[in-house]
Amino acid sequence: MGSASPTELPALKTNPKFIFFTDFDGTITEQDSNDYITDNLGFGQAPRRKLNEDVLYGRADFRDAFREMLDSITAPLDQCIEVLKKNITLDPGFKAFFAWAKENNMPIVILSGGMEPVIRALLAHMLGPEEADTLQIVSNHVATREGKKDVNEVGGWQIVYRDESGFGHDKSREIRPYANLPADERPVLFYAGDGVSDLSAAKETDLLFAKAGRDLIRYCENESVPFTTFNDFSDIHATVKDIVEGKLNVKEAAVGRK
């Protein structure tokens, strides 16, 4: 098996020793934006929670469950984005981590089951447009619904999945080419996530950070996936810094639920 060349792997451009893959919703942000619009503009929290449980316990595909949630929202896309800008907040430790990662040549790659225009708008709002532009985002998309003219009309938009997998966006496909690099070229890979959209990525990296109190932890324990927990990015920052400085290795860091 040949290895992918750096031109096919954008995060290798600066020859990093470490790459930080991360979920967006509920990980970089304190709330999940898709949950928020489903709960407040769509069919509400109870059916949404039930669908999340179904995915977590393998009774439903993320792909179908997530589409059902988003299809319950008829508000125009621009209105959804405005509501989210007012209600979604950045993880309190992310800005400092983001600045430190830049100084230390550690690319941050966002792997999201969410929709690119929503993520871009929120990041630009929370980090500033120029800073937001420096982040690579790999996510799902949005398109105008059949019979409608524009995403910004009532019932006008729908999610478009990135791939044909049951995840809609199988995050492992983005990580695996890096994981499969020959040992002397392969950076250490991190992943941070919180929920059902992260199940496809959970087993792929050298160290998984799972958000305290959220669904991903139960999955990791059920599936015996090594992980460590975080409350916010200041925890991640401290651990990653220790690893980068050689004070801790990834195996020692995967202590499970604290």
Ligand SMILES: [Mg+2]
């Ligand atoms: Mg999430």
